[in-house]
Amino acid sequence: MAAPPPPSPPVVQLTRVSKTFGEVTAVNGVSLEIRRGEFFSILGPSGCGKTTTLRLLAGFEQPDPDGGEIRLLGRLVNDERPYQRGIAMVFQNYALFPHLNVERNVAFGLEQRRRPPAEIAERVGRALAMVRLDPATYRRRMPAQLSGGQRQRVALARALVLEPEILLLDEPLGAIDLQLRKEMQLELKALNEQLGTTFVYVTHDQEEALTMSDRIAVMEHARVAQLGTPAEIYESPRTAFVARFIGASNFVAGTATRRSGAYWEVSRSGGGAFRVPEHPAVRQGGEVRIAVRPEWMDLWRPGEVPPAENSLGGAVREVIYRGETIHVLVGLPDGEDLTVALRNEGQLSKPLPWRRGDAVAVGWLPEDCQVLEEG
Amino acid sequence: MSGPRRRLLAWLQRRPAARAWSLLGPGMLWLVLFFLVPLLIMAAYSLMPRGTYGGVQPGFTLQHYRRFFDPLYLAILQRTLVWSLVCTAVCLLLGYPVAYLVARAGRWRAALLFLVVLPFWTSFLVRTFAMIFLLRDSGLVNNVLLRLGLIDAPLTLLYTPFAVLLGLVYGFLPFMILPIYASLEKLDPTLLEAAETLGATPLAGFRRITLPLSLPGVVAGCFLVFIPAMGSFLTSDLLGGAKQLMIGNLIQNQFAAARNWPFGSAASFVVTALVLVAVTVYLRVRDRAAEGTG
Numbered sequence: 001m002a003a004p005p006p007p008s009p010p011v012v013q014l015t016r017v018s019k020t021f022g023e024v025t026a027v028n029g030v031s032l033e034i035r036r037g038e039f040f041s042i043l044g045p046s047g048c049g050k051t052t053t054l055r056l057l058a059g060f061e062q063p064d065p066d067g068g069e070i071r072l073l074g075r076l077v078n079d080e081r082p083y084q085r086g087i088a089m090v091f092q093n094y095a096l097f098p099h100l101n102v103e104r105n106v107a108f109g110l111e112q113r114r115r116p117p118a119e120i121a122e123r124v125g126r127a128l129a130m131v132r133l134d135p136a137t138y139r140r141r142m143p144a145q146l147s148g149g150q151r152q153r154v155a156l157a158r159a160l161v162l163e164p165e166i167l168l169l170d171e172p173l174g175a176i177d178l179q180l181r182k183e184m185q186l187e188l189k190a191l192n193e194q195l196g197t198t199f200v201y202v203t204h205d206q207e208e209a210l211t212m213s214d215r216i217a218v219m220e221h222a223r224v225a226q227l228g229t230p231a232e233i234y235e236s237p238r239t240a241f242v243a244r245f246i247g248a249s250n251f252v253a254g255t256a257t258r259r260s261g262a263y264w265e266v267s268r269s270g271g272g273a274f275r276v277p278e279h280p281a282v283r284q285g286g287e288v289r290i291a292v293r294p295e296w297m298d299l300w301r302p303g304e305v306p307p308a309e310n311s312l313g314g315a316v317r318e319v320i321y322r323g324e325t326i327h328v329l330v331g332l333p334d335g336e337d338l339t340v341a342l343r344n345e346g347q348l349s350k351p352l353p354w355r356r357g358d359a360v361a362v363g364w365l366p367e368d369c370q371v372l373e374e375g
Numbered sequence: 376m377s378g379p380r381r382r383l384l385a386w387l388q389r390r391p392a393a394r395a396w397s398l399l400g401p402g403m404l405w406l407v408l409f410f411l412v413p414l415l416i417m418a419a420y421s422l423m424p425r426g427t428y429g430g431v432q433p434g435f436t437l438q439h440y441r442r443f444f445d446p447l448y449l450a451i452l453q454r455t456l457v458w459s460l461v462c463t464a465v466c467l468l469l470g471y472p473v474a475y476l477v478a479r480a481g482r483w484r485a486a487l488l489f490l491v492v493l494p495f496w497t498s499f500l501v502r503t504f505a506m507i508f509l510l511r512d513s514g515l516v517n518n519v520l521l522r523l524g525l526i527d528a529p530l531t532l533l534y535t536p537f538a539v540l541l542g543l544v545y546g547f548l549p550f551m552i553l554p555i556y557a558s559l560e561k562l563d564p565t566l567l568e569a570a571e572t573l574g575a576t577p578l579a580g581f582r583r584i585t586l587p588l589s590l591p592g593v594v595a596g597c598f599l600v601f602i603p604a605m606g607s608f609l610t611s612d613l614l615g616g617a618k619q620l621m622i623g624n625l626i627q628n629q630f631a632a633a634r635n636w637p638f639g640s641a642a643s644f645v646v647t648a649l650v651l652v653a654v655t656v657y658l659r660v661r662d663r664a665a666e667g668t669g
Contacts, residue, residue, distance in 0.1 A: 083572070
């Protein structure tokens with residue numbers, strides 16, 4: 001993902017934006033820039049401030065006085081109302097107008113802009129086709145006569161028909177069943193690429209964010225915890241929160257004892273030792289916390305771990321069959337668990353040798369340690 | 376649980392029809408006995424010759440209906456219609472903004488709703504009498520205006536069409552506010568947000584989203600005001616005096632003072648028919664309009 005830096009100014013620019021509701025700080029000094037055509041996700045658990053951030057972009061909320069700057073296409077929009085901002089939005093509950101049929105729903109924005117009827121009809125037809133709704137079949141249906149997935153397509157068409165520069169999406173797939181959701185994820189990504197529209201997508205579903213996004217801002221407690229490409233977020237989480245929220249992680253802590261070459265040796269608090277690559281957060285005698293993805297760890301018989309790898313000894317506590325992978329829970333002597341995800345190569349033909357109670361060693365490369373910052 | 380009771384419940388459990396009837400029965404019986412039967416009796420009376428001391432004589436006649444189309448009575452009917460329509464319009468103009476405000480009042484909503492229904496705690500009769508004290512020549516309104524030096528002599532407010540209209544609007548306003556409030560309260564605020572992102576100013580959002588979606592409440596409110604206004608007699612009697620008769624007064628007089636029950640019945644049916652026709656025509660028009668937007 002080494003895209004060259006774009007020449008145009010960012011389409012969306014938040015500079016230290018804050019928003020408080022009474023005593024509650026919903027968004028706290030958030031700064032971020034979104035590039036033209038990007039599929040940008042804001043990801044986080046409920047209450048992290050992601051929806052408020054989107055509502056600030058849309059103009060439903062205003063930042064606090066001296067609560068930073070919001071710029072869209074370079075224009076300061078802090079005090080602009082939603083209808084002045086030229087953004088389009090897709091809502092979680094679709095927000096289709098129940099008294100208007102599909103065609104009139106999609107035409108709403110164009111009618112508001114007083115486009116000629118012929119142009120409206122033509123563009124509405126095109127927008128419906130774009131979201132794969134056959135205009136002839138669905139034009140005259142009322143929202144109540146549509147399934148959840150169809151409603152979401154109409155809502156999408158209603159927003160896209162305006163050919164907006166920026167499309168805001170607030171958990172648009174949250175109410176759709178899993179199979180259809182996966183389909184729609186790919187379709188949304190395809191629309192983003194095909195139209196060149198900037199998508200700002202709010203979700204609490206990490207898998208969804210990883211699948212679709214060019215970049216992700218992970219939010220926690222009203223702040224951006226980490227901003228980066230899916231690979232950066234997944235493979236190099238900066239904090240324990242990000243490591244835990246995006247995928248699964250094993251956490252190991254200890255004290256840096258000495259430096260050897262490009263590595264620090266860390267003595268684990270509960271026994272054992274391991275090496276981590278150099279990192280600004282690691283100091284002699286300082287506390288070190290790392291995260292390691294379960295699929296980056298491997299299991300060996302005690303003493304057979306290759307010398308280049310870190311190794312911690314323990315006993316198999318549980319073997320969990322998950323289909324694609326098999327999770328082996330290894331209990332360390334001090335009572336902590338590590339989860340090792342092994343690829344399932346077929347338990348009927350090539351069963352794993354590990355049984356509950358077996359003495360094992362968990363091995364992983366020092367390069368796969370993600371040194372975590374506080375927070 | 377006692378044996379017979381359990382057996383009865385078990386029996387009802389097995390027979391859905393019996394269960395439905397056991398719930399519907401009492402209410403239906405009430406309506407049949409005290410609404411449908413009297414209505415049929417009145418229908419019969421309206422077609423029979425008048426008895427000398429009230430009541431009717433055996434026979435069949437259309438004379439009561441013919442008599443109703445006398446210009447004197449038609450004028451009363453016309454006045455009633457106009458006043459009821461004006462009353463409905465004024466209630467709508469006053470009531471919609473109130474309902475809109477209450478629906479958006481957040482935590483004040485319950486308190487404001489309470490204020491809207493507060494007048495129901497006093498009898499309509501008492502409230503109408505109270506209006507007399509406000510409107511009469513030496514009443515509060517005239518007193519205040521005189522003190523302020525805005526007028527030199529008391530205005531004649533009582534026993535005018537204005538007083539009747541005021542009384543009608545005062546009495547029926549809550550019936551307009553409540554259904555409109557109910558429809559506005561159901562309205563999903565995200566719809567207005569969606570409209571705004573589509574370029575609609577708040578005014579356009581109101582016109583294209585809020586207003587059409589609150590129309591069922593408006594229609595219900597208009598019916599709830601117009602229909603009882605057509606039948607009202609107390610307000611015009613107390614605030615309009617003898618000069619401002621409404622059709623309700625005419626009917627009441629026929630049944631009470633004039634002891635002409637058949638004519639009173641005939642007049643009642645003419646009014647009922649009129650209201651039914653108005654409602655039917657309205658519903659037809661609305662359905663046709665809905666097909667257009669749908």
